[in-house]
Amino acid sequence: MKLNLLSCDAQRPDKRAIAKCIVEVSLGINDSLANELTSILLEGDAVDIEIEDKNTGSALRALRKLSIDYEIIE
Numbered sequence: 752m753k754l755n756l757l758s759c760d761a762q763r764p765d766k767r768a769i770a771k772c773i774v775e776v777s778l779g780i781n782d783s784l785a786n787e788l789t790s791i792l793l794e795g796d797a798v799d800i801e802i803e804d805k806n807t808g809s810a811l812r813a814l815r816k817l818s819i820d821y822e823i824i825e
Contacts, residue, residue, distance in 0.1 A: 752823065752825065753801050753802075754802060754821045755797050756799075756800060756819055756820075757822060758797075761817065768817060772814065773785040776813060778803060780800065
């Protein structure tokens with residue numbers, strides 16, 4: 752499943768926690784790329800990631816917990 756991460760509405764976003772979450776839920780993203788994607792997201796630009804279908808529920812829950820708005824692409 753592909754997701755478009757739109758924004759982070761947290762008052763004080765935890766950059767490390769967001770990057771760790773991206774690494775854990777996505778396919779083929781390492782720590783370095785996750786840090787870069789997190790920076791892009793926090794600057795206000797959307798980021799596309801792909802997650803495993805079997806982890807969809809927990810991945811979406813983790814993103815909501817970090818106040819990340821997303822849309823499901825497919």
